[in-house]
Amino acid sequence: xxxxxxxxxxxxxxxxxxxxxxxxxxxxxxxxxxxxxxxxxxxxxxxxxxxxxxxxxxxxxxxxxxxxxxxxxxxxxxxxxxxxxxxxxxxxxxxxxxxxxxxxxxxxxxxxxxxxxxxxxxxxxxxxxxxxxxxxxxxxxxxxxxxxxxxxxxxxxxxxxxxxxxxxxxxxxxxxxxxxxxxxxxxxxxxxxxxxxxxxxxxxxxxxxxxxxxxxxxxxxxxxxxxxxxxxxxxxxxxxxxxxxxxxxxxxxxxxxxxxxxxxxxxxxxxxxxxxxxxxxxxxxxxxxxxx
Numbered sequence: 001x002x003x004x005x006x007x008x009x010x011x012x013x014x015x016x017x018x019x020x021x022x023x024x025x026x027x028x029x030x031x032x033x034x035x036x037x038x039x040x041x042x043x044x045x046x047x048x049x050x051x052x053x054x055x056x057x058x059x060x061x062x063x064x065x066x067x068x069x070x071x072x073x074x075x076x077x078x079x080x081x082x083x084x085x086x087x088x089x090x091x092x093x094x095x096x097x098x099x100x101x102x103x104x105x106x107x108x109x110x111x112x113x114x115x116x117x118x119x120x121x122x123x124x125x126x127x128x129x130x131x132x133x134x135x136x137x138x139x140x141x142x143x144x145x146x147x148x149x150x151x152x153x154x155x156x157x158x159x160x161x162x163x164x165x166x167x168x169x170x171x172x173x174x175x176x177x178x179x180x181x182x183x184x185x186x187x188x189x190x191x192x193x194x195x196x197x198x199x200x201x202x203x204x205x206x207x208x209x210x211x212x213x214x215x216x217x218x219x220x221x222x223x224x225x226x227x228x229x230x231x232x233x234x235x236x237x238x239x240x241x242x243x244x245x246x247x248x249x250x251x252x253x254x255x256x257x258x259x260x261x262x263x264x265x266x267x268x269x270x271x272x273x274x275x276x277x278x279x280x281x282x283x284x285x286x287x288x289x290x291x292x
Contacts, residue, residue: 086119192232
């Protein structure tokens, strides 16, 4: 793939009547070949993207000219790449690959939510701030980060926590990101650890646990206890659920759903873990007298 891609880049650049505007193609092709090779050595899950996203054919792709079905398929490949990249965001090779995806696939316009799954655990770093300056945020759940685009400064942690409290769209995107990387093949321990800690901080800082919040969280808590969830997603879910049980008196309906899922997935959660969680629920929730 590397030689073929570089030869193709050289051919396109030579044949183009706009050589100066295509000058980046050669250097960008060299960079992405080098970056992808480095990432493949770190994580074998990057290997399939050599054919799906970084082949010779990718050099001539223009998203605006693709059909809706072709764009949908492309988004599937890009989403998978960005989710795998979440564990390696600070690696120099990651930015070589991201630069190509921005220039060739315009991910900063069309795949903003997936870019945040990739980068949000690193929100306090200059690398994250640098990425945010490139993103088209208008109309997304992340538009509140527009001031960071002007200052170039990463948002402080307490601002992220407050935003999750005051804006359920942001909280929902964080939860959706955890669900997306909590399945086999695309698991990101980095994002799931971030998710568990962030939501614990959010629950601690919430003035009052509301029904709206519980309605938002419940589908993600259930998903995190399913057989299909990875052990890292289950661990993050149990940490959040434990915090939630300690933080508020929950409705009988909410508790019923949670307890049923704990019992149903006791084997996946671990029998001792399931029993401890049920015991904690019984101790912290006064109206839980019997199992549903």
